[in-house]
Amino acid sequence: MRVLVTGGAGFIGGALVHALLGGGGEVMVVDDLSTGSIDNLHPAAGFRTIDVTGPGLANVVIGYGPEVIVHFAAQVSAAASIVDPDVDWRVNVEGTRAVAEAAVAAGARRVLFASSAAVYGEPQELPLTEESSTEPAVPYGRSKLAAEGVLAEVLRPAGVDFACLRFANVYGPRQRADGEGGVVAEFGSRMARGITPTIFGSGTQTRDFIFVADIVSACAAAAAFEGTLAQPGANGPAYNVSTGLATSVNALAEGLRVAMRYPGEIARGEAREGDVAASVLSPRKAADTFGWKAAVDLQAGLGATAAWFSQQS
Template structure:
């Protein structure tokens, strides 16, 4: 099977590529390396340094002839969508349309699309299921939701199959705390640099934290299952920031200092997913507990920081 992965040099995309190649698939990667890293490109994958909004994208599809497209590439920052909504929409909406057109013209069988919890906005009830009203609070949320509608239209008009995965808060190995990083990678960076952890508000705000390997496996499950469906990809467990700090204290064996700042306006207080639909129809379930995932991620970056320290000593 030939699979094209957009954003395949990025945090989540590179893990998906690893699993695909380990399972025997041929993989082509399209990534502009804006947030991805060249060191994360799998050596057995074909690689195209290209933005998904490029007019040359069709040429890649014509050359590679993928059966399946896993679409991870995106502008992922809420702040950027506020500061530069045209760039946000150009990448996430127009880039996806260009991807759909290339898929239609070259006979792609199916697209697996990475969406986001941001489409739901402020939860009206918890846990959030797939029937929850969609009310994005940022341009980013809008630009992740709009391609969902285009996927439905392309299925209706052209028979292009699709599955939509709405991610909770993904964390894990390869997430960049200085770039696309979520709170977990930022905390680890602070811990390893002996800096205090910063929490805005009282730390009781909750999220659904899911390990990147579980997200990668959900994408692989979606290749064969869940046609025409939307799935929440999360653990179904809500965890506060204070609980995250406590887990890091246990993992590191020390009390990591915390600085509490004023609550940020517009931040959602509580959010977590109901993942029963994914369990039932995608035949997927999360396997890594938060404690296990945090330990794996912390140990990976601890070793990476030690390597960097050794290299600095050599110079």
């Protein structure tokens, strides 16, 4: 399969590119290296340093002629989106429009978009399903939701299949401490350096933590699926990519402490504004449609992540 990955020098994108090439695929990466790194890039991948909102994108996509485009390039920080919502909107919405238009012009068969649990906002019901109400609490969630709409607007009339993969809280080796879902990275990098991590609020808030290899296998399964992912209806192309398991931040910190063999304290800080109290996403639709299920349990994933952090320090 010939795949173009935007944001392929990032944490998740880099892992996907390694897996696609390992499986015999051909890959082109488009990334502006704003938060990604050349170190994450597989040497066998084609690479162009391009901003998806800039003028060079369409020619590169048309020239490469991918069968599938996986669109990861984004402004990924919820906190940064509050500080500068205009930049967040430009990269996440206008960037997605540019990628969708390039996909149509290049005759791509399918676009997979990295959406987020942030589109749901404060959950009104648990577990969240793709039918749950979407009331994002931060500009990042609003831009991801708007980008889902842009994909429908541009790709449906052109007959290009697509899916909006709503990732839960992703963690794993190579994750930067300052991105979305960065609690594992933040705690891991601190524990590795012997710096006390801080749990904000009571720590009883829950999240659906998913290991990066499971995100990679979901993207690979969605890319290879032979049917149609963009089913009719507003939520038709949306798929939660999650474990379906809620883990409290306290339990996560304890699991990471064990994995990292961290002997120090864990501090407590004030709850952060906008932090949702509980979040868990049902992965059932992805299982029923393209036969994917998360396979890595939390302690195994934390073990692999801890080993990587230990090598860095």
